[in-house]
Amino acid sequence: MGFVPAIVVGSDTPRKQKSETSGISKKRAINRIKQGPRQKVGDVEDLLTYLYQKDKRNKWVTDEKEISRFQHTLLEWYKKNRRQLPWRQTLMEGQPNPYHIWVSETMLQQTRVTNVIGYYKKWLQTFPDIPSLAASSLERVNEIWAGLGYYRRAKLLHEGAQTIMSRFDGKVPEDIKVLQSIPGIGPYTSAAIASIAFNKPYAVCDGNVFRVLSRLFSIDLDISSTDNQSLFRSLAQFLMFKEMAADYNQAMMELGATVCTPKSFDCNHCPVQRWCNSFQIANEHQVPLSDIVCQFPVKSSRVKQNEEELLVYLIKFANHFLMLKNISRNLLGNLWHFPYVIWKRNGNTMTEEEKIQHECCLVGVLHSCGYPLNDTNGLPKLLHESAIPIGQVEHLFTHIKQIIHVKFVCVSSETKLVIESSSRRIGGVGPNDDSIEYRWLTEEQMEKSAISRQMMKVMELYQKQKKQKVIHSFFC
Numbered sequence: 374m375g376f377v378p379a380i381v382v383g384s385d386t387p388r389k390q391k392s393e394t395s396g397i398s399k400k401r402a403i404n405r406i407k408q409g410p411r412q413k414v415g416d417v418e419d420l421l422t423y424l425y426q427k428d429k430r431n432k433w434v435t436d437e438k439e440i441s442r443f444q445h446t447l448l449e450w451y452k453k454n455r456r457q458l459p460w461r462q463t464l465m466e467g468q469p470n471p472y473h474i475w476v477s478e479t480m481l482q483q484t485r486v487t488n489v490i491g492y493y494k495k496w497l498q499t500f501p502d503i504p505s506l507a508a509s510s511l512e513r514v515n516e517i518w519a520g521l522g523y524y525r526r527a528k529l530l531h532e533g534a535q536t537i538m539s540r541f542d543g544k545v546p547e548d549i550k551v552l553q554s555i556p557g558i559g560p561y562t563s564a565a566i567a568s569i570a571f572n573k574p575y576a577v578c579d580g581n582v583f584r585v586l587s588r589l590f591s592i593d594l595d596i597s598s599t600d601n602q603s604l605f606r607s608l609a610q611f612l613m614f615k616e617m618a619a620d621y622n623q624a625m626m627e628l629g630a631t632v633c634t635p636k637s638f639d640c641n642h643c644p645v646q647r648w649c650n651s652f653q654i655a656n657e658h659q660v661p662l663s664d665i666v667c668q669f670p671v672k673s674s675r676v677k678q679n680e681e682e683l684l685v686y687l688i689k690f691a692n693h694f695l696m697l698k699n700i701s702r703n704l705l706g707n708l709w710h711f712p713y714v715i716w717k718r719n720g721n722t723m724t725e726e727e728k729i730q731h732e733c734c735l736v737g738v739l740h741s742c743g744y745p746l747n748d749t750n751g752l753p754k755l756l757h758e759s760a761i762p763i764g765q766v767e768h769l770f771t772h773i774k775q776i777i778h779v780k781f782v783c784v785s786s787e788t789k790l791v792i793e794s795s796s797r798r799i800g801g802v803g804p805n806d807d808s809i810e811y812r813w814l815t816e817e818q819m820e821k822s823a824i825s826r827q828m829m830k831v832m833e834l835y836q837k838q839k840k841q842k843v844i845h846s847f848f849c
Contacts, residue, residue, distance in 0.1 A: 484523070
């Protein structure tokens with residue numbers, strides 16, 4: 374069917390902006406639009422010019438009054454339809470708390486709102502303000518964050534709080550550039566804090582905003598490109614209602630999160646459909662909305678995920694499970710996990726040398742606990758002859774898919790092991806000759822400890838098998 378295809382902005386690579394948030398004069402941009410497009414699409418003025426010249430449906434960007442109508446319509450919709458979320462409480466009370474906004478925006482990165490709400494409440498109960506977070510240990514921070522994933526966010530929140538205490542007397546700075554000097558606060562988070570907490574006129578661009586803008590103007594630009602993201606931010610800044618920056622930014626994000634969603638979009642109830650190029654194209658050419666809307670945003674194929682297969686050992690003794698923690702930058706750094714070996718990477722079985730390195734780590738830990746390792750009662754017997762397969766689980770990171778094979782090992786109650794109430798550290802036993810910390814934890818203690826999500830899945834598998842008594846005779 375001969376409908377108008379997506380707007381394709383020229384093949385020249387757009388140049389980066391000197392300042393995406395310095396404010397763009399609408400009158401200057403509108404005058405440039407009327408002069409006609411340049412050969413290159415290099416800044417927001419060129420982009421707006423191209424959009425207008427390519428498709429007259431976008432002509433409203435040349436009319437300041439029409440832009441104002443768009444802004445006010447969106448804000449009116451937001452006031453009536455915004456979700457009642459806990460981090461919006463202080464905003465609705467007229468006393469925005471920058472710390473609350475910082476925590477919520479950090480938690481919401483690559484995480485669903487429904488998953489964040491409980492963790493957000495628990496976090497503020499534990500760390501009600503920046504001084505309490507800064508004074509806490511990283512271990513405690515990870516315990517409260519446990520299960521939310523992407524633990525580096527928690528570590529950076531902790532470091533950021535300590536920086537704010539030492540450099541800014543415990544007060545979150547208002548200046549966007551100063552905010553970006555704090556660990557964990559980049560362009561997006563700094564714009565969110567500055568605009569939502571302090572009503573500074575900076576556009577906030579998350580995935581929801583990219584999607585709304587790309588559909589609003591039918592922009593066929595790959596949002597995976599850093600240069601293109603810069604253009605989208607400049608476009609968002611151009612459309613910004615500066616006098617009500619906090620509400621306007623939240624309205625744009627709310628529209629993308631609840632109406633202009635990736636798949637289950639609701640164009641018929643969209644408050645800004647009269648300005649939406651994609652909606653108009655579909656109606657004019659009488660084609661399904663999905664045929665047009667689903668074209669946007671354009672995003673290049675994701676990098677192929679690596680695949681790992683792990684062997685995880687649940688080693689149980691007297692209702693306690695052996696857990697390790699290596700202080701490193703790997704996926705499980707600073708988190709408690711069950712002993713494991715990476716069996717395969719992308720189909721390639723690990724080398725014998727790698728296997729020995731991992732087993733030496735476990736030998737060192739068991740020896741420290743007093744486990745009698747000898748020729749007749751060695752590690753191979755414990756892990757291979759005594760270990761019982763109980764199933765497998767899968768876990769996805771952004772760039773890694775893990776298939777986790779779980780084996781259960783019950784250490785005889787006659788074995789004289791030393792179980793201490795606190796953790797112990799031994800040196801030079803990790804695969805990279807790192808020091809490693811170990812501890813024996815009960816199931817109840819695990820619930821209060823910083824344990825990675827994939828290891829929680831392993832424990833859930835164990836509890837399921839135990840409850841169903843499918844292999845009850847294997848458990849001691």
